[in-house]
Amino acid sequence: MEQGQLDNIRHSFAHLLAAAVKELFPQAQLGIGPVIEDGFYYDFALLAEADLSKIEEKMRQIARKNLAFKKELWPALKATQYYKKEKQPFKLELIKELSQGKKPASTKATTDKVGMVWTGKLFLDLCRGGHVKNTKELPLDAFKLTRVAGAYWKGDEKNPMLTRIYGAAFSTKKELASHLTMLEEAERRDHKKLGPELGLFTFSDLVGSGLPLFTPKGTIIRRTLTDFVERLNRENGFEEVWIPHLAKPDLYKISGHLEKFQEDLFRVKGKGGEFVLKPMNCPHHIQIFQSQLHSYRELPIRYFQTTTVYRDEQSGELAGLTRVRSITQDDGHVFCTEEQIPQEFALNLKIQKELVAAVGLKEYWIRLSLRHPKNKKAYLGSDTVWSTAQRQMEDLLKKEKVPYRIAEGEAAFYGPKMDFMAKDSLGREWQFSTIQLDFNLPKRFGLEYTAQDGSRKTPVMIHRAFMGSVERFMAMLIEHYAGAFPFWLAPEQLWIVPVSDKFLPYAEKIAQELKGFRINVRRENETLGKKIREGEMQKIPYLLVVGEKEQTSNTISVRQRGKGDLGSMKPAEFLKKLSQEALPPQ
RNA sequence: GCCGAUGUAGCUUAGUGGCAAAGCAAUGGUUUUGUAAACCAUGUACGGCAGUUCGAUUCUGCCCAUCGGCUCCA
Numbered sequence: 242m243e244q245g246q247l248d249n250i251r252h253s254f255a256h257l258l259a260a261a262v263k264e265l266f267p268q269a270q271l272g273i274g275p276v277i278e279d280g281f282y283y284d285f286a287l288l289a290e291a292d293l294s295k296i297e298e299k300m301r302q303i304a305r306k307n308l309a310f311k312k313e314l315w316p317a318l319k320a321t322q323y324y325k326k327e328k329q330p331f332k333l334e335l336i337k338e339l340s341q342g343k344k345p346a347s348t349k350a351t352t353d354k355v356g357m358v359w360t361g362k363l364f365l366d367l368c369r370g371g372h373v374k375n376t377k378e379l380p381l382d383a384f385k386l387t388r389v390a391g392a393y394w395k396g397d398e399k400n401p402m403l404t405r406i407y408g409a410a411f412s413t414k415k416e417l418a419s420h421l422t423m424l425e426e427a428e429r430r431d432h433k434k435l436g437p438e439l440g441l442f443t444f445s446d447l448v449g450s451g452l453p454l455f456t457p458k459g460t461i462i463r464r465t466l467t468d469f470v471e472r473l474n475r476e477n478g479f480e481e482v483w484i485p486h487l488a489k490p491d492l493y494k495i496s497g498h499l500e501k502f503q504e505d506l507f508r509v510k511g512k513g514g515e516f517v518l519k520p521m522n523c524p525h526h527i528q529i530f531q532s533q534l535h536s537y538r539e540l541p542i543r544y545f546q547t548t549t550v551y552r553d554e555q556s557g558e559l560a561g562l563t564r565v566r567s568i569t570q571d572d573g574h575v576f577c578t579e580e581q582i583p584q585e586f587a588l589n590l591k592i593q594k595e596l597v598a599a600v601g602l603k604e605y606w607i608r609l610s611l612r613h614p615k616n617k618k619a620y621l622g623s624d625t626v627w628s629t630a631q632r633q634m635e636d637l638l639k640k641e642k643v644p645y646r647i648a649e650g651e652a653a654f655y656g657p658k659m660d661f662m663a664k665d666s667l668g669r670e671w672q673f674s675t676i677q678l679d680f681n682l683p684k685r686f687g688l689e690y691t692a693q694d695g696s697r698k699t700p701v702m703i704h705r706a707f708m709g710s711v712e713r714f715m716a717m718l719i720e721h722y723a724g725a726f727p728f729w730l731a732p733e734q735l736w737i738v739p740v741s742d743k744f745l746p747y748a749e750k751i752a753q754e755l756k757g758f759r760i761n762v763r764r765e766n767e768t769l770g771k772k773i774r775e776g777e778m779q780k781i782p783y784l785l786v787v788g789e790k791e792q793t794s795n796t797i798s799v800r801q802r803g804k805g806d807l808g809s810m811k812p813a814e815f816l817k818k819l820s821q822e823a824l825p826p827q
Numbered sequence: 828g829c830c831g832a833u834g835u836a837g838c839u840u841a842g843u844g845g846c847a848a849a850g851c852a853a854u855g856g857u858u859u860u861g862u863a864a865a866c867c868a869u870g871u872a873c874g875g876c877a878g879u880u881c882g883a884u885u886c887u888g889c890c891c892a893u894c895g896g897c898u899c900c901a
Contacts, residue, residue: 390896391830398898555828741859774863
């Protein structure tokens with residue numbers, strides 16, 4: 242089915258939902274009811290209760306009456322009078338905007354027509370159109386009201402909050418079913434569930450929300466990832482630095498963050514005054530740069546560090562590891578000349594691609610955020626430097642054959658940027674890393690280097706993080722792999738499972754021979770079947786079974802995750818096999 | 828922060844205005860196991876603080892936390 246027709250179905254369901262709600266709760270006021278990715282929603286005020294099954298039943302009842310959708314064009318004045326009578330303030334607001342939007346500052350505004358759509362004779366709704374012809378065309382087995390949520394009128398938190406009812410709708414029952422199955426799968430892979438199940442991280446009411454604690458197993462994954470990225474940094478000319486986690490507010494006054502994000506800063510009281518827990522690292526790194534005089538010969542200077550920043554995010558925004566208050570960044574800053582911008586972007590893009598390949602992320606693309614072409618004055622930095630840099634960035638992406646989309650007007654006022662986007666198991670896109678040019682901070686802090694002719698010049702800065710937030714990156718990987726990490730990342734790589742405790746000494750001997758891997762000898766007094774089951778549930782890459790047979794022939798029986806029993810082999814043979822997967826793929 | 832839902836043992840769940848039930852896990856023992864759950868025994872919980880009540884895990888209020896959204900995201 243075409244998207245247009247599917248949208249018509251979904252939109253018709255939205256009308257049906259509103260009609261059903263008005264039948265059940267006549268005093269409810271209507272907001273808007275658009276089509277969304279997997280269905281539709283409608284917003285209501287003064288909704289007495291949102292009993293989804295009751296409303297859904299009512300929708301079916303109404304649909305079975307075979308009502309025709311019919312659009313009429315009404316003068317805005319007539320529609321206004323109608324909705325005044327109906328006491329629908331949100332609709333009145335919409336009509337006002339619609340008519341004024343067409344002819345601003347015109348007295349003729351009220352003569353403009355607005356679309357009004359009838360559902361039979363039962364229900365009338367302000368609408369620009371896009372419906373099926375008759376409710377009998379609606380696939381009543383292919384929709385489901387899914388959830389209730391609050392949403393601000395017109396998405397502005399200063400406005401009243403309405404009750405939003407979401408529905409999923411497709412053209413066939415089968416499509417709805419597969420959509421619901423997909424949601425279940427996403428739930429199964431949810432890192433919030435898998436993380437604690439696999440013993441990777443936890444939260445504590447006493448520590449506080451949004452402050453994850455990593456267990457030994459989770460820390461192995463963290464450490465493996467950060468070690469890998471730190472090595473990439475060093476190999477590419479970045480120097481590691483270290484900074485404390487607080488600073489005087491003055492630092493952020495100069496950077497401008499104190500004013501912009503004051504609500505979101507954690508403040509710490511000291512004997513001599515107040516400190517701020519660092520919400521970002523650049524001002525600190527800038528202080529290191531500024532501690533010495535720099536020559537153009539030294540540039541580019543590249544600092545990097547894995548370190549945690551603290552942001553007092555709104556409580557309702559916290560979610561598992563994807564949105565936390567202690568965010569660990571693999572942060573880095575390049576100080577360079579304007580001429581060096583393209584080479585530095587290329588370098589960072591190269592590192593980024595290596596990381597993406599290593600963790601096996603297949604579905605990703607880059608959002609190239611550029612300045613708004615019609616509003617060049619709103620941006621800091623010279624016109625030529627901007628246009629050159631933007632052109633160079635796009636040329637680079639073309640040359641490197643990275644999929645990208647241009648987002649005009651999305652650049653920060655201080656510079657253009659590239660953001661890496663990836664799809665998670667819920668099909669949601671998240672940004673996980675960023676490479677940004679910055680013309681602002683060097684100015685604010687008065688950074689300088691001595692140029693070839695002896696004059697003092699201002700360097701440009703590049704902010705970049707390859708994982709972005711280590712916590713969020715881990716969340717993405719947990720869902721990406723559904724907890725079954727590749728060998729190099731797996732917190733426990735090998736389990737050695739003796740058939741009975743008679744073979745414990747042999748199991749220990751094998752563990753010695755395989756030294757260097759993350760090995761767990763399962764000494765518990767349990768049956769083999771049980772230990773195998775546990776190993777499978779913990780998603781251990783290899784289970785090595787040893788018993789009478791193996792001890793006699795000096796072998797191990799190898800069971801690979803997802804592949805089953807591989808038969809027996811000599812430890813040396815197994816080591817050879819492992820050598821291919823012990824490191825991240827290049 | 829806002830709207831709504833939820834909170835019973837380490838986990839998954841049952842239940843009640845009057846001694847809180849079970850499975851898995853844990854612990855002790857028996858068993859000596861051949862590729863996804865051996866057997867017996869044992870301990871542990873009503874998120875917190877107030878209020879109503881003779882009595883609250885159950886009802887009410889506030890707080891904390893989690894989830895689904897909205898808003899925000901340097």
